[in-house]
Amino acid sequence: MHDLSKMRMHTKVVHAGQRPDPETGAVSIPIYQSSTFRFRDADEGADRFAGRDPGHIYTRLGNPTTDHLEEAIALMEGGCGALGAASGMAAVNTVYFALLGQGSHVVATESLYGPSRMVLETEYKRYGVSATFVDSSDAQNVARAMRPETKLVYLETPSNPTLKLTDIRACADIARAGGALLCVDNTFCSPLLQRPLEMGADIVLHSMTKFINGHTDVVAGIVTARDPELFKRLAKVHKNMGGTMDPHQSWLVLRGLRTLALRMEKAQANSLILAPFLENHPKVAWVRYPGLASHPQHALAASQMDGPGAVISFGVRGGLEAGKTVINNVRIPTLAVSLGGIESLIEHPASMTHAGIPQAERKAADITDDLVRLAVGCEDAADLQADLERALDMI
Ligand SMILES: *Cc1c(COP(=O)(O)O)cnc(C)c1O
Numbered sequence: 001m002h003d004l005s006k007m008r009m010h011t012k013v014v015h016a017g018q019r020p021d022p023e024t025g026a027v028s029i030p031i032y033q034s035s036t037f038r039f040r041d042a043d044e045g046a047d048r049f050a051g052r053d054p055g056h057i058y059t060r061l062g063n064p065t066t067d068h069l070e071e072a073i074a075l076m077e078g079g080c081g082a083l084g085a086a087s088g089m090a091a092v093n094t095v096y097f098a099l100l101g102q103g104s105h106v107v108a109t110e111s112l113y114g115p116s117r118m119v120l121e122t123e124y125k126r127y128g129v130s131a132t133f134v135d136s137s138d139a140q141n142v143a144r145a146m147r148p149e150t151k152l153v154y155l156e157t158p159s160n161p162t163l164k165l166t167d168i169r170a171c172a173d174i175a176r177a178g179g180a181l182l183c184v185d186n187t188f189c190s191p192l193l194q195r196p197l198e199m200g201a202d203i204v205l206h207s208m209t210k211f212i213n214g215h216t217d218v219v220a221g222i223v224t225a226r227d228p229e230l231f232k233r234l235a236k237v238h239k240n241m242g243g244t245m246d247p248h249q250s251w252l253v254l255r256g257l258r259t260l261a262l263r264m265e266k267a268q269a270n271s272l273i274l275a276p277f278l279e280n281h282p283k284v285a286w287v288r289y290p291g292l293a294s295h296p297q298h299a300l301a302a303s304q305m306d307g308p309g310a311v312i313s314f315g316v317r318g319g320l321e322a323g324k325t326v327i328n329n330v331r332i333p334t335l336a337v338s339l340g341g342i343e344s345l346i347e348h349p350a351s352m353t354h355a356g357i358p359q360a361e362r363k364a365a366d367i368t369d370d371l372v373r374l375a376v377g378c379e380d381a382a383d384l385q386a387d388l389e390r391a392l393d394m395i
Contacts, residue, residue: 005075009192009306010261017072017254031251032064061239065247069254070222073212076191077204079224081231083238084250088187088207090243091221092116095183095203098237099152102128107145108154109136111162111365113185113207114354116154133365137297139170146178153178156185157194157304161313161349161373162366163288165297168304172200181230187211187340192264193307197226203234210340211310213256214263220245220253263342266378267310273381274374274388278314283322283392285370288313310377311339315370322395323348323372329391332384339375344384346374 004015020027037056039045047053056062070082085091096119100106106120110133120131134141136155146153153175157166168184175182183203184196190211196204206212208220223238225231238244268291275289287294290301291308301308316322326346327335333344337353347353350369354362362368376384 009076012072012076013192013261014258016075017068017070019068029065029068029251029254031247033247034063035059059247060242060244063245063247063250065254066245066250069245069250069257072254072257073191073206073222074224077186077195077224078197079204079226079231080228081235082222082224083235084245084253085221085223085238086243086245086249087219088113088205088209088221089115089119091205091207091223092185093119094223094234094238094241094243095152095154095205096120096124096129097241098234099181099183100124100127100129101151103149104129104151105147105149106131106152106154107142107150107180108133109156109159109166110134110361111159111164111354111367112154112156113160113187114356116156116185118356133361135164135365136166136171137164139167139174142166142171143174146174146180150178150180153180153182154185155182156188158188158290158309158311160188161311161354161371163290163295163311163313164366165290165300165304167300168194168196168199168201175202176200188309188311189305190260190264190340192260193309194305197224199304202226202230208253209338211264212260212340213253214260214341215252215256216338216341216343218249218252218256220249263378264307264310267376268307270379270381270384271308271310271312271376274376274384275312277385278312278388281389281392283317283395285315285317310375312374312376313371314374315368316372316392316395318395319370320348320350323370325395326372326388326391329394330387331390332379332387333374333377339373341375342378344375344377344379346372349373 066084074082132145155166181202184201187207203225205223278284279287289312333346336345337347
């Protein structure tokens with residue numbers, strides 16, 4: 001139709017990867033629930049395996065429904081292609097497995113999504129990979145941790161659950177100067193709010209379980225990259241390791257993706273009401289949210305993000321026990337891990353999502369015992385505020 005790559009993000013969210021089905025004209029791409037695809041004759045089969053014919057072979061290697069989703073995310077992130085993954089962790093492991101080997105080293109944000117850090121410290125370590133975790137909110141810490149054998153700089157910004165930001169442009173320069181690749185886990189922002197490839201990152205990945213799908217009904221991930229040769233390497237590992245997507249899963253994520261802009265706008269507007277409310281509440285000790293002027297990197301947020309997002313971390317006066325009172329008494333946010341869905345969720349990272357990280361390391365990463373993570377959803381802001389107020393009054 002038109003050159004979608006020149007359109008604004010909200011148009012891309014609705015139309016990227018959307019092509020009416022060539023067979024039937026169906027506007028919503030059908031679920032191609034087939035494990036394998038017929039070749040017309042022996043030559044066509046040979047051409048597909050040789051890559052001369054782009055048609056489908058077998059669903060682990062590519063599926064028409066998944067193609068549409070991959071095309072959509074690649075377009076939004078500015079990648080040359082994308083790889084749908086069975087989960088966010090399947091996407092993370094595709095990147096680690098493709099780029100790391102015996103003797104290689106990773107520099108990563110210290111407060112990563114728990115399992116993204118734990119697999120490096122346990123499983124990859126068994127294969128001779130070492131990792132240094134740093135407070136990447138100061139890019140100099142990343143520069144200092146670089147070694148000749150560093151192959152990957154791996155960032156989460158905003159970090160989970162501390163909501164510290166990392167300067168993507170500065171880290172892209174550091175990685176390039178050190179001969180390493182830069183990968184950013186962009187789950188907390190979605191491509192709507194932050195596009196790391198445009199800032200010099202080589203690889204971007206998402207847990208699509210969160211904002212991209214947005215309906216708390218699918219687990220999925222995706223990887224995209226800027227350079228076609230790097231993308232080919234990632235694709236080969238991804239398809240052979242087998243963490244690929246099922247077409248039904250792809251269809252659900254595509255359906256969720258189309259309302260990403262609406263959902264993000266609402267959840268972000270709610271967050272911009274709730275964060276100052278919490279900050280001014282006498283029972284709240286501190287609030288971390290990139291949209292608050294008090295956030296130490298408020299200016300960086302404005303320069304590399306198109307909005308502050310919809311996750312707020314805060315500590316309640318009285319520490320963990322007081323925090324538990326809030327978590328146990330709110331009625332609208334559900335006590336559950338995950339984020340980025342239409343409904344608000346609340347959790348306690350030190351005993352839940354980040355419990356696998358030893359306490360001393362958690363403390364060093366500022367994942368304090370009093371930290372409560374609120375993933376703001378699309379409910380009415382006044383209802384959410386009244387609910388938090390009531391729960392805080394119970395302390
Ligand atoms: C949830 C999450 C992951 C892992 O994704 P799954 O879909 O649960 O496997 C990775 N990174 C971040 C930042 C996440 O929030």
